Amino acid sequence: MSKLTDPKNLSKTELEAGTSFAPRFDANGLILAVVTDAESDAILMAAYMNEEALRLTFNTGFVHFFSRSRNSLWKKGESSGELLEFVEMRVDCDQDILQVRATQRGAGAACHTGRKTCFYRAVAMDDDGFSVKDLGIKPLFDPNERYK
Amino acid sequence: MSKLTDPKNLSKTELEAGTSFAPRFDANGLILAVVTDAESDAILMAAYMNEEALRLTFNTGFVHFFSRSRNSLWKKGESSGELLEFVEMRVDCDQDILQVRATQRGAGAACHTGRKTCFYRAVAMDDDGFSVKDLGIKPLFDPNERYK
Numbered sequence: 001m002s003k004l005t006d007p008k009n010l011s012k013t014e015l016e017a018g019t020s021f022a023p024r025f026d027a028n029g030l031i032l033a034v035v036t037d038a039e040s041d042a043i044l045m046a047a048y049m050n051e052e053a054l055r056l057t058f059n060t061g062f063v064h065f066f067s068r069s070r071n072s073l074w075k076k077g078e079s080s081g082e083l084l085e086f087v088e089m090r091v092d093c094d095q096d097i098l099q100v101r102a103t104q105r106g107a108g109a110a111c112h113t114g115r116k117t118c119f120y121r122a123v124a125m126d127d128d129g130f131s132v133k134d135l136g137i138k139p140l141f142d143p144n145e146r147y148k
Numbered sequence: 149m150s151k152l153t154d155p156k157n158l159s160k161t162e163l164e165a166g167t168s169f170a171p172r173f174d175a176n177g178l179i180l181a182v183v184t185d186a187e188s189d190a191i192l193m194a195a196y197m198n199e200e201a202l203r204l205t206f207n208t209g210f211v212h213f214f215s216r217s218r219n220s221l222w223k224k225g226e227s228s229g230e231l232l233e234f235v236e237m238r239v240d241c242d243q244d245i246l247q248v249r250a251t252q253r254g255a256g257a258a259c260h261t262g263r264k265t266c267f268y269r270a271v272a273m274d275d276d277g278f279s280v281k282d283l284g285i286k287p288l289f290d291p292n293e294r295y296k
Binding site for chain 2: 003004005016017018019020021032034036040041042043045046058088089090091092093094097098099111112113118119120121122123124125129130131132133135
């Protein structure tokens with residue numbers, strides 16, 4: 001199994017303009033992955049990957065994460081059926097965030113609330129302060145039924 | 149100045165389905181903001197906001213961040229002219245990541261490399277291991293000229 005490049009061994013120019021993939025995992029060995037719909041480009045969700053989740057995403061063709069709350073590897077959709085089929089991974093200029101382009105399987109809900117996307121509310125600010133407003137994106141299934 | 153809701157005071161249901169905006173800042177008082185093109189939905193960049201940057205984004209109409217490397221407030225595009233005009237903020241289900249929909253001003257480059265987006269490389273995996281491949285997104289200006 002080939003090793004990943006250690007970003008500490010790269011200059012800023014090599015990190016930003018070279019050909020080495022050197023993901024800058026944080027102190028816990030995690031990197032944020034923002035999942036976007038491969039067709040529409042819309043943001044679906046964001047979660048963390050460790051090195052194993054990253055490799056499994058390439059090797060299985062399905063998006064894997066590392067769950068911080070459960071402290072374990074997490075194949076997205078394993079219990080809900082809402083799998084994310086892996087299309088392409090991109091990395092940002094300083095290699096500390098991943099974009100994962102994917103195709104949603106199952107009912108089409110990346111969010112555990114049953115919605116297509118986790119970003120289903122807009123933040124509003126008025127004289128009374130901040131609030132969130134539902135954008136009207138309807139759940140595609142009842143999460144209480146699906147996850148029981 | 150109205151206070152933000154403390155997420156510790158909310159139940160999971162209130163956090164995910166209520167009307168309170170309760171951003172879950174990390175131990176350093178920061179929350180990740182993913183900036184997307186308000187028209188195309190494409191990811192442009194991602195950076196951190198503290199509470200002041202979040203408020204200034206609403207109050208000025210231009211996207212502000214907190215720079216971890218410079219340890220200071222950062223009005224995006226202040227030195228480069230590549231301002232991001234604020235359109236809408238969204239928050240994810242558990243309120244630990246923001247999506248900021250914006251319109252790029254200046255030459256149209258959200259990335260300091262002069263490209264429209266920071267996600268200009270795809271990650272490839274083959275028998276020799278991982279590498280990154282430039283997607284061919286051309287810089288809109290020469291960063292060495294612009295930032296001198």
